[in-house]
Every structure is written in C-alpha cells, then in structure tokens.
Amino acid sequence: MSLHNELRTVLRGKVLVAGDEGFEQARRPWNRAVEQPVRAVVEAADADDVAALIRYARLAGLTVTTQPSGHGASGDAADLILLRTGRLDELHIDPGARVARAGAGVSWGSVLQAASPYGLTGLAGSSPAVTVTGYTLGGGLSWFSRKHGFASSSVRAFEVVDAVGARARVTAESDPELFWALRGGGGDFAVVTAVEFDLHPAPVLYGGRMMWPAELAPAVLDAYREITAEAPDELTVWYELLQFPGAAPLVAIDATFLGDGGGAETLLRPLEKIPGVISDSRALLPVAELGSITAEPTDPGPGRSRAELLTGLTDEVAAAVLERPIAPLLSVQLRHLGGALARPTDTAAGHLEEPFALYMFGIPGQDGGAAVGDRQTELADALIPHTTGRKPFTFLAPGERAASAFTAQNLAQLRSVKRTLDPRGTFRSNFPVLG
Secondary structure (H helix, E strand, O other), X not given: OOHHHHHHHXXXXXXXXXXXXXXXXXXXXXXXXOOOOOOEEEEOOOHHHHHHHHHHHHHHOOOEEEOOOOOOOOOOOOOOEEEEOOOOOOEEEEOOOOEEEEEOOOEHHHHHHHHHHHOEEOOOOOOOOOEHHHHHHOOOOOOOHHHHOOHHHHEEEEEEEOOOOOEEEEOOOOOHHHHHHHOOOOOOOOEEEEEEEEOEEOOOOEEEEEEEEHHXXXXXXXXXXXXXXXXXXXXXXXXXXXXXXXXXXXXXXEEEEOOOHHHHHHHOHHHHOOOOOOEEOOEEOOHHHHHHOOOOOOOOEOOXXXXXXXXXXXXXXXXXXXXXXXXXXXXXXEEEOOHHHHOOOOOOOOOOOOOEXXXXXXXXXXXXXXXXXXXXXXHHHHOHHHEOOOOOHHHOOOOOOHHHHOOHHHHHHHHHXXXXXXXXXXXXXXXXXXX
C-alpha cells in the first residue's frame, strides 16, 4: 500500500503526496525562497488526527516536521512528513483570569483582536500573521519583551502529542523537563496542539513610525542611542534603514510604549529635534492594531535574512551600519533589547545579555540571493568585534544551527531532553537541537 493510502486509512485530515493536486502549494513555506522537498503533507483535522499521525510515523520509522503557517522554515525537510496544524484554530480568552488558550493554528493577529477590547495583550511580535505556537516555541521576541520577557516565559501550559502519539497537558508540575524545553527550545520534543498563556495589561498603548530621508540617518541614530540609553522597560524603540524598490532610501524609527502618549512623547523628544520628517504615525492605538506599526507583508513571499546580537551601539558600530547604502537589502534594523530580556529565566530561551539585535533582510534577485547574502555578510563581518555569535531562535536563517540560539548549558540540556523523550527521532524542528 502506498504512503498516501496508508495515511488516508489513519487520518481524517487532508493527505497530499507528489503528483496530487495542491501538493506543490501545500508543501511551500512562508518564505518562498526556501525549498521543502517533503515526502507528504498532512493537514490535521484536529489534535486526535495529530496523535494518529505520530503513532503511524513512529511505527513506520518516519519523521514529522510541524509548521502551522510555514514561518521559520529552514529547508531541512527532505523525505519528511510535513504536518500542517492550521485547522487547530480554537481561541479562548478569559479576561478575568487574564489567560488565553490558542490552538496551534491561531495567529497573533487573532489573539490581539480578541484581547484588545479587555485592555489586554499577549507578547506578540511585529507580524500579526505569525502563529502563537511557532513563535512561542522559539522564545518569542515581542514589542513588550523589555517589560515582560520572552513570550515563552508567559506560558502556563502546553497541550501536546508526544513521541509515542499520546496526548497530554504539560505544565511545570506535570512534566517540568518537557515544559522547560518547550518554552523556547523549538519544536523538537513534541507536537504542540494548543498553548495556554498569560495576557498582560495594556489599557493604553502608544506607538507608530517616524520616517526621514536617508541623509538624516546619522542624526536619527544619534537620537536613537540617546533614547535607548535611558529608556524605561515600557518603551521599545527600533531603528531601521529602508530601501524600497524604485524609491529613495529612508530611515525610520518604530516605537511602542505601554502608557499614554504624553509619557512617550517626552521620552522620544530627541527625535522631534530632527527636521525633515516625512511621516509620523505615532498615536494612541488599540492593541489589535499593533501590526500596523511596521506594516509587514501578511502574504508569503521570498526573502533572505540574517540576524546578529550586538554588545552595544558604539561609535564603531554606528559607523559600520552607516558606512554606505544598504542596497541590495531592503532593510537593516536595530532592535533595542534589555529590560526583562536581560534577566535570567527558568526557560530554555534563557536570557539575552546583549542590548541590541541587528536584523538584515532582502529579497533574492535573479542571482538566487547571492548579492543580498554578500551584503549581509559584509555588514556582519564589519561588526564582528561587537557581536557575540548568538542569535534569537526565531531569527535563525536557513543554513544556521540551533546551537547558535542557546547557551552551552541550555543546549546540552535540550539535547538530553531530545534523546530521552524522542529517541527514534520522530520529530524534527525547523532547526534541530541535535543538528
């Protein structure tokens, strides 16, 4: 019996293999520049379907990689079964307890829409299209992480299917080892079908973007350095050099503040001294509109990224970032970290001692992305004295390894958990901890 027919006998969800109508579309990740040569695609009907698939894969000696929406794909998927959990889209908000339960297919945009009327927020990032589960398994760097830490630190419980195909609810009390690993260690240990997490108060949120012509980039960076040197944990500010196709280069500041506009405007006053602002969208806004600040694309497309963690924003770092135009990159972004992110946690994500993250992004051209990659490497090499080699898990790019995301101690512990809980290698994360 073929794999397709065997899977159809144990599953109620959709099963697709090469040659089936819709297979090519179903196997593609969010980043269209990444190839996923998988053996089959399974779109699970529910958590019981996930359990049935894992039991089958274990007995058949097959490996499953799980992607709710396809974000974060590495391309390390040859001959695997790709599990899509997008249909697990149940969402429940308990405003009194300030807790949310989100199925594996629920996006951050959906959570923010549901929590916003109650003056609450989850620890979402810049894109509303990313799923809660995939983002949280990778730690989850949020607009509000300076105040509340990684998103993984706010998890109360995971609903999972383990390596023998059994469903379980995992908490710090029921299974401390697995609970620790899932909070930032990636998807190598179980299939998460739902996550329960704390919501945080956000009765007033201020945020938006300011933009200037690129010739003002040095002045804007000076102001950014001044602001971030004394910023309270409620304030998060990102600096970004932008080069949109066919347009003049720009420099932007993106900001959020957990508080009223008056407080934020005082903190951001150094920016208002810079003339020539092209646009300024800063305002009080509902949490549901958080994604509007950077207005990232919500449809899949090709891209090539690279991230580094910086030990500081010295004059040398500023000079390297500003030395010449960023083209052929679309953006070079500096994210202010620190605050709660710098404090030790009891999660696999750990903490980040580095106060800034550098994120570089471009769209591959006809050369397959060589020019974009060369420019990223050039800038990263110029910053080597000021980078640590560590990278946030959710910022890992194809060709990089999970080892870069963790301290040596946490990596060793994650590898031990993997060998103990999944000795047959039934699961493979986008970035395997044993890789």
